[in-house]
Amino acid sequence: MSTTPDLSALREALRLAHENVVRHGGGPFGAVVTRGGAVVAVGQNQVTRACDPTAHAEVVAIRAACAQLGTFDLSGCEIHSSCEPCPMCLSAIHWARLERLTFAGTRHDAAAAGFDDELLYRELALPPAARALPTVQALRGEAQAAFEAWRALPDKQAY
């Protein structure tokens, strides 16, 4: 992986973000996954047109890159996002094992356009019972069976 950011991929993410607004009326966000300088997959925010609240640009690009490469592990790839990823997307980047993130707009730019992640950052920092989201924990004992089955599973594919 190059030590300098790939500004052409970042500019493509910005182009996708702008196109998503003016062509599709979608959210102003785009993302590009690359490997060795080559584009693997791209994404645009599709929350409204796909009826999918998880279809942020980064998640769309990650899912497309995994489908393209036939793997759930994007080690060796990096992602370029038109804007600082929200906590969902940052977590998806983590689970996908992407090796670098380059972004253009900041969370403050996003907030100024009506996309404010601050409540979510605050929620994540709290223990479940203290969150604004009503949260109940129950049946912890019964929850162990699935974990025990996983521990006992031979030849399991860790992820």
Added chain:
Amino acid sequence: MSTTPDLSALREALRLAHENVVRHGGGPFGAVVTRGGAVVAVGQNQVTRACDPTAHAEVVAIRAACAQLGTFDLSGCEIHSSCEPCPMCLSAIHWARLERLTFAGTRHDAAAAGFDDELLYRELALPPAARALPTVQALRGEAQAAFEAWRALPDKQAY
């Protein structure tokens, strides 16, 4: 929405979690979305079998519920998860506007089975430049065009 948790839906999430391990060799996680006490959609962790690192049980259930109801807004619905959701899933629950979360296993149970979210919680609490994930910010000025287009868009569908 009932004031008491729906233990039958939570037990179904636990059954799905166990089934996912023993039948599919998948991760020990299941989730159920309900509305007014009726099941709308369910999910099992499909990271390995679907080659999708975002296919955690909660995300799968949310996407299925949205497809079922034809909306990106699950207001009026709640989610039952076999285990405390990871930050990606908790964020997805937030974006989907689910109104309550009930879970069984804790993040400590998950960690004991090899699924440790602690690094991710720490990452999310840090500013981007301080994270373990190499992160670069660039082209902030060029990033404004998409946001300006969004602000200027007439009749936009906010989400």
